[in-house]
Amino acid sequence: MDSVIECIISKFAINTKLCGAVDMLEGKDAIQRDLERLERWACANLMKFNKAQCKALHVSWGNPRQGYRLGREWIESSPEEKGLGVLVDEKLNVTRQCALAAQKANRILGCIKRSLTSRWREVILPLYSTLVRSHLEYCIQL
Template sequence: MRYGLDKWSMRCMGNWLTGCTQRVLVNSSFSNWQPVTSGALQGSILGPMLFNIFISDLDDGIKCTLMKFADDTKLSGEVDTLEGRATLQEDLDRLEEWANKNLMKDNNILDLGKTNPGAQHRLGSTWLESSSVERDLGVLVDNKLNMSEECAAAAKKANRMWGCINKGITNRDKEVIIPLSACQAIPGILCSVLVPTVQKRCGQAGEGSEEGHQDDQSTGKLAM
């Protein structure tokens, strides 16, 4: 099967993946070049695309909702009834059979909802562990769905970047501090509720006043 790819695309991908070599660097010393026998270069669009083709038959016979995207594939279903739990377990058994055939492994459960009974499920003979927070496509999702974990992580990252700017840049002019913070610290914040606080701190530093500079150093975390 070609999955909608023409001969030219197939030949192009084959040429790109054939003959690849790799080496490692340890303490300024390189290893010898070794052939890459499988896989695709990390960061390329080809990696997720080939993985999606690999798991294209994963949803055969699945009754619950299966959201497929490379290794972030998720199976979800309602577990507030006995029938719903049984259906979800049947689908987990199908995924376990598929995983064993394809030498793959699944991981944790994220229980969502305030009234979720937290029913236990298994893959084969292994009981799956319930998790309070998981990273989904780069974003932390918690079981309360209030994004508190993601907001805290974004605030920590922005504060870390802002600390580097505050200590490393001696020029306190607005023309320097505001643009630098806008392109380095603020883009790392995913929740818009945090943005005004960061902008306020950047503005205080840009004023060049001693009071504003001391406030910046004493602030340990962003308001949420």
Template sequence: MKFNITKCKVLHVGNKNIGQDYFMGGTKLECAQVEKDLGVIVDQSLSGSCQCAVAVKKKANRMLGYIARSIEYKSKEIILTLYNTLVRPH
């Protein structure tokens, strides 16, 4: 199996991992703090907080889009009130 070395990265997991350098085909692999694979975001602590933050951001942006498309008169005060009422509680 052939790997694209430029796309390969090392993710050191855990607090006690000393962060060894890994090589593939004589090339040192890049270390990553956070990596996305198949739509799942994984960080060094495996906490899932990155994944949750992205999901919350997507939902907030979707709700903001609904607000923007549903009102005819788009004053700053109205949008801010609707945002604080509908989006921020989530």
């Protein structure tokens, strides 16, 4: 599949992402050609893309927001997408990802507070380290 693709393609488990620069008309055409090649490859290998999950994320402020097709269906445009657990919007902002992680951590803290009668450090610290901290530290490098 990789040998015929002009744009950047990344695959992980059952997810495939196609990326390309659309600064000129040639960029839009290259992405559309690659989508057509992917569709032909899938048909030749008796596979299907879940077209309901296919989305176009237009990154940048000056992006012309071109429309793309996969087979006969138009790909829906999306203001944000999640990839490998990281939520990124069209301005490459991860603020919403951080807010969602903080919400999840606060919910877990509330559950710990409601379900435990002991407030001893020896009890709370392992629960915090195990259940809460992992959510706050996920994708911190990003």
